Amino acid sequence: MRRGFELLLAVAASVTIAFLVLPLVALFLRVSPAELLGQLGSAAAVEALLVSLKTSAIAHVVILLVGTPAAYFLAMRRFPGRDAAIALIELPLVLPPAVAGIGLLAAFGRRGLLGEELTVLGISLPFTQAAVILAIIFVASPFYVRQAIASFEALDPEVLEAARTLGASSRRVFARVALPMAWAGLSVGSALAWARGLGEFGATIMFAGSLQGVTQTLPLAIYAELDRDFTTALALGGFLVVISVALLLLVRLLPGWTSSTSISLFRFARSSSGSTSA
Amino acid sequence: MALGAERWFDRGGGVDRRPEERPVGYLFQGYALFPHLSVADNVAFGGRRRVGELMERFRISHLARVRPAELSGGERQRVALARALAREPRVLLLDEPLAALDAETRSIVQTELADLLAELSLPTILVTHDFEDAATLGDRVGALVEGRVRQIGRAADLVAAPADPFVARLGGATLLRGVARPLGNGLTELTTADGVVITSSDPGAGECAAAVYPWDVSLSRELPASDSRQNAVRGPVLSAVPVGNRLRVRVGPVVAEITAASADRLGVAEGGEPMVASFKAATTRLLPATAPVHDA
Numbered sequence: 409m410r411r412g413f414e415l416l417l418a419v420a421a422s423v424t425i426a427f428l429v430l431p432l433v434a435l436f437l438r439v440s441p442a443e444l445l446g447q448l449g450s451a452a453a454v455e456a457l458l459v460s461l462k463t464s465a466i467a468h469v470v471i472l473l474v475g476t477p478a479a480y481f482l483a484m485r486r487f488p489g490r491d492a493a494i495a496l497i498e499l500p501l502v503l504p505p506a507v508a509g510i511g512l513l514a515a516f517g518r519r520g521l522l523g524e525e526l527t528v529l530g531i532s533l534p535f536t537q538a539a540v541i542l543a544i545i546f547v548a549s550p551f552y553v554r555q556a557i558a559s560f561e562a563l564d565p566e567v568l569e570a571a572r573t574l575g576a577s578s579r580r581v582f583a584r585v586a587l588p589m590a591w592a593g594l595s596v597g598s599a600l601a602w603a604r605g606l607g608e609f610g611a612t613i614m615f616a617g618s619l620q621g622v623t624q625t626l627p628l629a630i631y632a633e634l635d636r637d638f639t640t641a642l643a644l645g646g647f648l649v650v651i652s653v654a655l656l657l658l659v660r661l662l663p664g665w666t667s668s669t670s671i672s673l674f675r676f677a678r679s680s681s682g683s684t685s686a
Numbered sequence: 687m688a689l690g691a692e693r694w695f696d697r698g699g700g701v702d703r704r705p706e707e708r709p710v711g712y713l714f715q716g717y718a719l720f721p722h723l724s725v726a727d728n729v730a731f732g733g734r735r736r737v738g739e740l741m742e743r744f745r746i747s748h749l750a751r752v753r754p755a756e757l758s759g760g761e762r763q764r765v766a767l768a769r770a771l772a773r774e775p776r777v778l779l780l781d782e783p784l785a786a787l788d789a790e791t792r793s794i795v796q797t798e799l800a801d802l803l804a805e806l807s808l809p810t811i812l813v814t815h816d817f818e819d820a821a822t823l824g825d826r827v828g829a830l831v832e833g834r835v836r837q838i839g840r841a842a843d844l845v846a847a848p849a850d851p852f853v854a855r856l857g858g859a860t861l862l863r864g865v866a867r868p869l870g871n872g873l874t875e876l877t878t879a880d881g882v883v884i885t886s887s888d889p890g891a892g893e894c895a896a897a898v899y900p901w902d903v904s905l906s907r908e909l910p911a912s913d914s915r916q917n918a919v920r921g922p923v924l925s926a927v928p929v930g931n932r933l934r935v936r937v938g939p940v941v942a943e944i945t946a947a948s949a950d951r952l953g954v955a956e957g958g959e960p961m962v963a964s965f966k967a968a969t970t971r972l973l974p975a976t977a978p979v980h981d982a
Contacts, residue, residue, distance in 0.1 A: 573706075
């Protein structure tokens with residue numbers, strides 16, 4: 409009977425892997441590498457690539473600059489409502505992207521919550537590249553912030569206290585001790601957030617539309633090409649897969665590059681193992 | 687909290703200096719070295735002026751480029767000390783400096799630390815659970831129980847005249863709890879719950895604890911001639927543990943520390959022949975009983 413159970417487990421694993429791999433395999437079987445590269449030369453593809461790279465890069469910089477201090481604050485301080493705050497930050501993770509899109513419109517659209525204030529300033533956000541950036545930030549930042557909070561929380565408090573006794577101000581402790589020590593975990597969160605941002609579709613299409621050369625990111629371009637030229641869509645899809653695999657490899661290899669394990673004997677700080685769970 | 691004329695903390699006066707503004711050299715129990723920095727960078731973190739000199743003094747110059755993860759316990763401690771001193775502190779706080787070391791390293795480091803403290807002559811507070819460390823390294827020893835100081839004085843005074851049973855136990859005594867009554871001849875008799883009767887030259891009455899130091903106890907096979915000034919407790923040998931070149935023997939409720947030679951001569955063995963533990967009334971301290979303190 410034992411054998412039967414083991415077999416069942418193996419079958420479940422095989423089916424899962426097969427199902428997840430099938431679409432990717434199909435993608436590359438339908439399109440040869442030569443066709444793939446050829447299609448990438450088309451105007452639509454190049455523009456989509458540029459839009460994707462530009463918007464995801466800017467979004468990512470914002471996520472890092474604002475998210476890192478925010479995560480540090482949430483990781484280090486205890487205050488009433490902290491749990492709620494963290495839950496709110498994690499909300500976009502489970503929110504359907506379409507809902508995110510509608511929400512962004514409701515907040516920043518012309519008739520939205522901040523619509524009037526923005527119009528007065530001469531800013532109209534929907535269907536602009538800025539909108540793409542906002543959408544990416546909204547859906548991708550929780551991936552980074554959550555991982556950053558976990559990384560900072562895993563730091564040995566004794567080492568941070570030691571820095572204070574050595575004359576370092578809170579700011580110096582953050583820059584010279586906490587940040588370098590948490591680097592591996594932060595890098596993992598960063599890679600995952602960037603990958604998520606690159607692949608964002610629902611919120612982007614609703615809030616920013618799919619204007620070629622302006623707001624049409626790679627995922628949106630794939631959707632657009634679906635009816636027009638399936639081969640181009642496949643090529644773009646293949647390209648995105650390659651980028652995603654590259655990012656995944658980066659995430660898997662990174663903890664091996666850095667060695668930020670605490671050597672304090674009584675509080676063992678885990679180095680990031682590449683998972684997003686806190 | 688003040689260092690000389692500098693006030694560091696004064697709730698009434700509204701003074702609360704930030705930790706980085708207090709010139710304290712703090713040695714953490716786990717050393718808390720920065721894992722992402724080399725030894726040299728660790729030491730330099732508090733101040734660059736004396737890095738070379740300190741690394742020489744602590745014999746870690748050859749480890750300048752090494753990361754803490756690759757150091758031994760003793761080496762880490764030296765790096766931590768050098769780092770704390772690089773800040774040129776005015777006070778030293780050492781948290782269990784010898785606890786994280788293996789037995790062999792410990793005794794070497796204890797001597798080195800004693801020399802260092804004497805040389806630095808900075809006001810130093812050292813926290814330890816080992817009375818021997820405290821006695822060796824400190825000028826004055828304070829016994830802290832549940833946040834309160836029970837007694838401060840020279841180590842010898844804490845042993846000769848403990849203020850309460852906890853301090854006595856800290857100094858190495860075995861406690862026998864019972865009810866005391868004066869005998870009228872300058873001696874006090876204590877009867878334990880198990881019916882053991884001993885005398886002490888200290889006054890006392892009611893619920894008391896008698897403190898007996900292992901080195902004041904001698905062992906024999908036979909009961910000595912009855913003498914009110916001499917205590918004799920017969921009991922089974924519950925354990926016999928070698929400590930250095932001596933043997934720590936538990937005979938019934940009493941713990942004795944005897945030389946290995948004596949142990950051989952008597953044929954002391956765990957679970958073997960019952961022995962008699964003898965100790966003078968004059969060396970038995972009698973202390974008012976306090977509520978039992980949870981063992982640290």
